[in-house]
Amino acid sequence: MLPSLYRGFSSWLSASPTSPLKVMAVKDLVENSISENKIVVFSKSWCPYCRRAKNLLTSKFPEAKTKILELDELQEGDAIQDYLREKTGQRTVPNIFISQKHVGGCDAVVALDAQDKLATLVSA
């Protein structure tokens, strides 16, 4: 009885989509990615807006430390997207951070570029 209860609890701790351990791991992954990189793009590999934003950022700032996470290729991708929605209020990808600041999606990055504000943000 007890061992099976324990097994149930420990498998819930580690395996359920919303288990506390998974939520903590996802939070750490997102927060460490943001703090350790200049540019972070939470993306999906098939998404055209993501492609446009990635192309713009990587071609304009090839020297900037950049991390791109393709959520559709990661086991914890849905949980990352849920955490990002909680953190930023944004549900869509790309979800972009520059110099530890939440910038938004593709439209936001394109608009900042058109206003010549992107380079200042990257060098902040």
Ligand SMILES: N[C@@H](CCC(=O)N[C@@H](CS)C(=O)NCC(=O)O)C(=O)O
């Ligand atoms: N206006 C947004 C459009 C982004 C958008 O519509 N992304 C789609 C994928 S192409 C999305 O996130 N759909 C919901 C999902 O994949 O969960 C932007 O500029 O980033």
